[in-house]
Amino acid sequence: MDKLLIEGGARLNGTICASGAKNAALPILCSALLSAEPLRLTNLPQLQDVRTTQRLLRELGAEVEADAETGTATITAATLTTHTAPYELVKTMRASILVLGPLLARSGEARVSLPGGCAIGARPVDIHLEGLRAMGAEVIVEGGFIHARASRLKGTRFFMDTVTVTGTENLMMAATLAEGTTVLENAAREPEIADLAACLNAMGARISGAGTATITVEGVDALHGADHRVLPDRIEIGTFLVAGAMTRGQVTVRGAGSGLLDAVLRKLEQAGATVMVDDDAISLDMAGRRPQAVDVHTAPFPGFPTDMQAQFMAMNCIAEGVGTVVETVFENRFMHALELQRLGADIRVEGNTAIVRGREQLQGAPVMATDLRASAGLVLAGLVADRHTLVDRIYHLDRGYERLEEKFRDLGAHVQRVTRAPQEAA
Numbered sequence: 223m224d225k226l227l228i229e230g231g232a233r234l235n236g237t238i239c240a241s242g243a244k245n246a247a248l249p250i251l252c253s254a255l256l257s258a259e260p261l262r263l264t265n266l267p268q269l270q271d272v273r274t275t276q277r278l279l280r281e282l283g284a285e286v287e288a289d290a291e292t293g294t295a296t297i298t299a300a301t302l303t304t305h306t307a308p309y310e311l312v313k314t315m316r317a318s319i320l321v322l323g324p325l326l327a328r329s330g331e332a333r334v335s336l337p338g339g340c341a342i343g344a345r346p347v348d349i350h351l352e353g354l355r356a357m358g359a360e361v362i363v364e365g366g367f368i369h370a371r372a373s374r375l376k377g378t379r380f381f382m383d384t385v386t387v388t389g390t391e392n393l394m395m396a397a398t399l400a401e402g403t404t405v406l407e408n409a410a411r412e413p414e415i416a417d418l419a420a421c422l423n424a425m426g427a428r429i430s431g432a433g434t435a436t437i438t439v440e441g442v443d444a445l446h447g448a449d450h451r452v453l454p455d456r457i458e459i460g461t462f463l464v465a466g467a468m469t470r471g472q473v474t475v476r477g478a479g480s481g482l483l484d485a486v487l488r489k490l491e492q493a494g495a496t497v498m499v500d501d502d503a504i505s506l507d508m509a510g511r512r513p514q515a516v517d518v519h520t521a522p523f524p525g526f527p528t529d530m531q532a533q534f535m536a537m538n539c540i541a542e543g544v545g546t547v548v549e550t551v552f553e554n555r556f557m558h559a560l561e562l563q564r565l566g567a568d569i570r571v572e573g574n575t576a577i578v579r580g581r582e583q584l585q586g587a588p589v590m591a592t593d594l595r596a597s598a599g600l601v602l603a604g605l606v607a608d609r610h611t612l613v614d615r616i617y618h619l620d621r622g623y624e625r626l627e628e629k630f631r632d633l634g635a636h637v638q639r640v641t642r643a644p645q646e647a648a
């Protein structure tokens with residue numbers, strides 16, 4: 223099992239390029255099921271979750287030609303050979319639920335293993351199912367499977383009780399082939415949803431309002447092939463900018479797009495960073511200053527993203543002052559706090575609030591990753607801790623960050639991937 227060995231103390235300085243967004247790539251790959259013609263994608267990140275999704279599409283009968291080196295793939299779902307997304311695959315990646323809507327809309331039937339919970343919460347999919355029922359599908363859950371059937375979905379108006387990203391994506395994809403118009407209210411507004419809608423519209427769908435709380439989809443009879451470039455990964459960009467702030471350095475991320483992470487940039491400025499945004503890049507300069515503690519309160523987009531919560535908790539651990547971190551989206555997303563305490567962090571967790579008292583220095587130690595973004599927080603802490611930090615179970619990281627240790631090394635960090643830790647770090 224791979225680990226990351228980090229020698230703390232390097233001040234990051236330099237430029238890296240943003241990768242394509244994992245949370246756009248996954249639904250966009252699944253949207254290929256809606257058409258019998260080829261969907262040609264570029265800027266796909268080289269991630270375990272992308273490879274898992276491509277495997278799932280092949281299981282369903284789609285032809286997938288992918289070149290991870292160039293980040294391109296062509297998916298042709300001319301004929302689907304099964305309606306079933308197997309447990310073996312779904313249990314490794316909850317986002318497999320994103321084949322439910324497209325499979326049902328395209329073939330009239332879908333059988334998808336019910337995604338279990340995960341480290342950060344129960345992660346129910348009740349809104350996905352209620353939305354499909356509202357479109358006329360018969361949906362039953364038995365034997366650990368979701369079984370949905372509909373000769374043809376019917377357009378409807380559906381209010382989502384909770385803002386859900388993949389719920390919005392599943393229902394938006396299903397609605398593209400429904401009879402009539404669907405209006406999704408209280409929809410999630412994440413940029414990845416607008417990117418998915420842009421891809422679907424290129425395929426001939428008629429979607430308006432994506433990126434706002436009300437999305438309108440006029441159903442069509444069929445979708446055709448298209449070309450689409452996946453938007454940059456705002457969470458990867460934010461992670462590297464926080465690394466620059468924590469190490470008091472200067473980091474530029476090229477290909478960062480704009481308007482993707484304003485709430486994060488404002489918080490970095492509050493922490494004392496100088497942030498510059500131009501058409502193609504975002505630069506952060508800490509000019510050697512120690513970050514000031516900041517308060518963060520996670521919320522659906524355009525609020526502060528829950529996927530950046532662990533990274534800011536890590537920054538607060540070494541900041542000047544006391545910062546509070548309030549997690550409102552998931553019920554169990556503070557596991558990194560326990561691991562950060564192993565590095566000497568002063569964190570008190572009370573319900574969904576963590577009070578972090580900044581310290582001048584953390585002490586390197588072996589720590590364990592529990593979920594994707596928690597792992598990122600631990601790596602960031604290791605960059606500033608003294609001596610060595612060994613992060614175990616980094617398969618979590620490989621799901622969501624492309625060539626992470628290479629990019630950190632490009633910025634001057636001392637990070638290496640090991641499969642067996644040297645004695646002194648154990």
Ligand code: EPZ
Pocket residue numbers: 244245248317343344345346347348349350351384385386387388389410528529551552553594595622
């Ligand atoms: C997406 O997960 C992202 N994953 C997550 O990123 C991200 O943290 C999350 O959105 C919030 O931004 C992908 O896009 C693949 P939700 P998702 O449905 O869609 C509740 C990462 O690290 N809910 O928006 O599963 C749910 O319990 C991952 O890249 C219901 O109650 O999240 C949660 O409390 C982690 N019923 C809240 O809504 C439902 O039917 C938001 O969840 C659906 C969700």
